[in-house]
Every structure is written in C-alpha cells, then in structure tokens.
Amino acid sequence: MLARRMISISRLLLLLSLVLVSYISIAQSSNSKYDPIYGLNPILYNGRAYEFFPKSETGGTQYLLIDFDTRGSIKLRGVTYSNLNLNYDVFNQQLILKYIDEIGSTQLIEISFAWLESFIMDGRSYVILTDANSTKRIYQVLGANMLKVMYYQSKELKNDNIKSPGTQNFTDVQKERYVLINNVLISYKNNKSFIKGFSPDKQDLIKTYIHKHKINVRKAGDYVMTDLINYCNTISGL
Numbered sequence: 001m002l003a004r005r006m007i008s009i010s011r012l013l014l015l016l017s018l019v020l021v022s023y024i025s026i027a028q029s030s031n032s033k034y035d036p037i038y039g040l041n042p043i044l045y046n047g048r049a050y051e052f053f054p055k056s057e058t059g060g061t062q063y064l065l066i067d068f069d070t071r072g073s074i075k076l077r078g079v080t081y082s083n084l085n086l087n088y089d090v091f092n093q094q095l096i097l098k099y100i101d102e103i104g105s106t107q108l109i110e111i112s113f114a115w116l117e118s119f120i121m122d123g124r125s126y127v128i129l130t131d132a133n134s135t136k137r138i139y140q141v142l143g144a145n146m147l148k149v150m151y152y153q154s155k156e157l158k159n160d161n162i163k164s165p166g167t168q169n170f171t172d173v174q175k176e177r178y179v180l181i182n183n184v185l186i187s188y189k190n191n192k193s194f195i196k197g198f199s200p201d202k203q204d205l206i207k208t209y210i211h212k213h214k215i216n217v218r219k220a221g222d223y224v225m226t227d228l229i230n231y232c233n234t235i236s237g238l
C-alpha cells in the first residue's frame with residue numbers, strides 16, 4: 001500500500017514538473033524581445049510593436065533616414081543604451097527600434113514616450129519636451145549651453161492624382177524653428193525674427209555676426225546654426 005502511494009506521489013511530481021517546464025517554454029517562446037546586449041530589459045523593450053507599413057506604391061518614406069541601420073543611443077529614465085538600430089518616424093512622431101530576437105527574426109518596436117528623455121541618431125541630438133497642453137514632442141537640439149536652437153520636424157501624406165489616382169506621397173521633412181531662451185521656445189522664420197527673440201541690447205551684436213558670416217537662418221545647416229547659437233551663448237546677460 002505504501003509503495004503504491006509512493007509511486008502515485010512520484011507520478012504527480014513528474015506531471016507537475018512537465019507542466020512547469022511547458023509553461024516556461026511557452027513563456028520564453030512568446031517573448032521575442034531578446035537582445036544579445038540588453039537581453040529582456042523591460043525598460044528598453046517597453047514599447048509596442050510597430051505596425052505602420054504604407055502601401056508599396058506610396059512615394060517617399062515616413063522615416064527621417066532612408067537607411068534603418070544607423071546606430072544611435074537612447075536615454076530612458078536616466079540610463080543611456082548605446083549601439084542601437086534606430087529610425088525616426090517623422091510622420092507618426094515615433095522613435096523606432098529595430099533588433100534581432102532570440103530566433104533570428106527582425107522586430108520593430110515603438111520606444112515608449114513614458115520614459116524616453118532623449119536620443120542621438122545619425123550624429124544628431126534630440127530631446128523630448130512637454131508643451132503647455134501636456135503633449136510630448138520630439139525636437140532636434142543644436143547647442144549644449146543655456147541657449148539652444150530647436151527644430152520640430154514633421155511630414156505629411158498627400159494625394160498624388162497626377163501620377164495615379166489614389167496614389168499618395170510623403171512630403172519632404174518640414175521644420176518648425178525655435179530658439180530656446182530661459183526655457184521658453186521662441187519661434188523664428190527668418191533672420192529678423194531670430195534676432196528679435198533676444199534682448200534688445202544684444203540684437204545688434206547678433207545681427208552683426210549674422211551679416212559677417214552671411215547666414216540665412218532658414219537655410220543654414222546644423223554646423224552653421226550651432227556656431228551661431230554658441231556665439232549667442234558667449235554674450236552674457238541674454
């Protein structure tokens with residue numbers, strides 16, 4: 001009788017072990033958020049699957065970069081994660097992370113805005129700012145001191161009935177340009193409105209610098225605008 005009980009208990013323990021192993025296997029196979037560097041880090045892989053795929057005949061791209069294999073870094077909750085494959089969906093205002101899961105499949109996820117503070121991609125720096133309506137927006141940042149130039153970038157999807165009825169094209173990147181002064185974003189569209197954003201006693205100095213270097217703030221590249229805002233930072237009392 002005792003022997004039969006021992007056999008029954010052994011069978012029960014074996015059955016429980018098999019159930020537990022099966023449960024673990026299913027859980028592991030269903031979780032594709034594996035990365036050889038960061039593993040199953042719940043902070044980095046906290047976003048949802050990216051599922052925005054335009055029709056094949058759509059012209060252009062929703063992304064800022066054509067090449068999705070650009071390496072960059074992300075700062076989440078004060079922690080920086082480097083050497084990541086990133087792209088910026090400018091149309092949907094989402095930062096997209098591409099990675100290879102544990103079975104070798106390519107995965108795309110949206111980085112959650114809940115913890116995203118900043119990121120660097122293609123050598124450019126971006127930050128997340130919250131506006132007066134509590135809406136979080138992505139801005140490219142030029143300059144590392146108190147004064148900064150900020151770009152908000154966007155794209156539109158427009159109909160192209162000339163090419164073919166029903167066909168759509170993404171526009172080129174559109175920019176909203178700002179100067180960040182005393183933590184306030186001041187919009188500018190040309191040299192005059194850029195200079196006007198600063199205190200009156202500094203405007204002549206900035207105007208002289210712009211004229212001397214033949215700068216058109218609407219067309220100038222990142223390096224030129226970075227030099228300009230760095231100069232503005234050297235003028236005390238702005």
